[in-house]
């Protein structure tokens with residue numbers, strides 16, 4: 001059998017290699033994988049961190065995903081939507097702190113009025129600075145026309161996590177109805193790419209019923225689909241969800257964390273020029289989680305700029321951080337410099353993969 005070092009030296013990893021590397025349990029092997037991924041990162045995207053300001057502008061959601069704390073059937077939370085003025089105020093804060101891009105995230109709403117509101121919001125935000133901020137939307141499945149309208153108003157990027165690339169598993173973690181359709185989600189991802197967005201997707205790691213093979217297939221899915229950006233992190237329990245009943249059957253948090261780092265590392269090796277987010281979920285399991293994510297190959301951080309008063313109503317999972325302290329870029333920069341990483345302010349940090357894809361026609 002080949003050793004981990006021998007596998008890591010191969011020019012191309014097979015599905016079996018990926019499964020073997022995801023199954024690492026030895027500390028030395030884990031370190032070797034992460035070292036390799038970091039070397040790839042230095043050569044391709046560099047030791048640079050791109051910051052995005054995250055605005056969780058509404059927790060209204062028409063979906064009822066079994067794992068998520070803001071699912072429509074969780075009546076314990078207060079539903080909110082920020083006013084346009086509040087969003088502009090936060091955007092101004094982001095501009096003052098030299099962010100080059102913001103992410104507008106909410107639960108899934110799909111009324112025509114919602115689509116129009118977003119269009120007007122985007123149009124305004126694009127005019128707030130010159131050069132303008134890059135806008136990423138993360139508001140779920142929408143019609144082709146709505147995606148096109150937002151793209152035409154200036155949105156450059158879109159995040160739509162596939163959650164899992166295994167349709168059977170997808171069906172186990174979502175209610176069985178037309179609102180939660182794997183095929184529609186896939187179609188939406190394709191539509192986003194066709195329209196011309198920098199397209200991001202992602203999955204959760206350590207879900208009930210999920211296997212290592214599923215995770216290997218997720219990585220191959222990202223590669224086959226030519227995805228530009230990935231955000232993925234450990235699945236975390238939210239106690240007011242149906243999936244809380246599986247808590248005892250999950251991988252222990254520390255193992256889920258290490259598995260998440262292996263996923264990031266392998267993704268960096270498989271897709272050297274994409275943008276990878278060091279997610280908040282990583283930080284929830286381990287206080288140094290996001291730094292570990294960057295050292296395993298991630299290169300993007302999303303700092304939560306949502307006003308603190310709303311944090312308790314946007315808990316996708318238990319113990320989501322940022323609920324107490326505001327996230328300050330300066331403080332982050334100091335911490336990052338200690339690990340040899342540096343926040344870049346004078347560059348949008350577009351996915352190199354996306355830029356290359358477009359320059360080759």
Ligand code: 5AD
Nearest residue numbers: 067068161234235236238281316317
């Ligand atoms: N644990 C981890 N991630 C979660 N998300 C939703 N619920 C959870 C959870 N319990 C992720 C999903 C979704 C994103 C906004 O948050 O992947 O796409």
Ligand code: SF4
Nearest residue numbers: 061063065068071107
């Ligand atoms: Fe809504 Fe997204 Fe949560 Fe599903 S994961 S319930 S779509 S916010």
